[in-house]
Amino acid sequence: MSTGRIEYAVLQGTHVFKLVGEIRAMTCSSLDHLLDKITQDPALTGALVDLTDTTFVDSTTLGVLAKLGLHLRTQRDIQPIMLSTNPDITTLTNSMGLGQVFVMMNCKTASQCTYTLPEEKPEAHAMLETVLEAHQALMNLNDNNKAMFQPLVNQLENEHRQQQQASQNFSCSQQHH
Incomplete structure (x- = not known):
């Protein structure tokens, strides 16, 4: 039994997947079925996989994500993005070769993946x-x-x-x- 979940959103053809907690084969089965559907969608324009709240991911899950990345790169000429803040997850995804099909944004903290605009003192x-x-x-x-x-x-x-x-x-x- 998994102690994690996968959250999903889509906006104008860009699909966002947030993997939270421990993601194992049982959890990613529904992700695999969803990916089968969305890769057939002609409106698909991009994907972002957010691993910033992922504490564990098994090889089945990584394989499902690899299928997504490979499909987008080879069939759509789209390079999906993967965000990671956990050094263990980052090392694992890189060692499995996901960096070949995803743009990897590896940050020490979620706030390092984004920038805070400085507060201005306008006239x-x-x-x-x-x-x-x-x-x-x-x-x-x-x-x-x-x-x-x-x-x-x-x-x-x-x-x-x-x-x-x-x-x-x-x-x-x-x-x-």
Whole structure:
């Protein structure tokens, strides 16, 4: 009996598989059947296998993942991605040759697979523009957002105009001195 699970999601042809805990042959049987179906899907555009929460994976599971990688590379010219943060799992996947068919992202921690954007201290006018543009984008999505954010956007647009006029007045007064 396995003490793990496989989570699955698909978005616009990209299939994401997250293997959590101990993944053994019994658990990956359903994965194998799913892969048989999705490899026949003409909308399949990519795959990501997330092993960041995997504590153990057996050779059957690795073989099923190898089938996926081989199919995508040879039949679709797609290189799937595999994420790993566990050094033992990383060593195992590499020793089994999965790096031949997957782009391997091996990180010490999950946070090393991603980057944290630095927090900026924007000037007031830059922040105003960001907030204004963000809310205009939300308004463009649907009528409910438009009704909800129109008063705020009107206020932000007025503030933006005032800032622009103030900076133009400042520029003109600087030129006269």
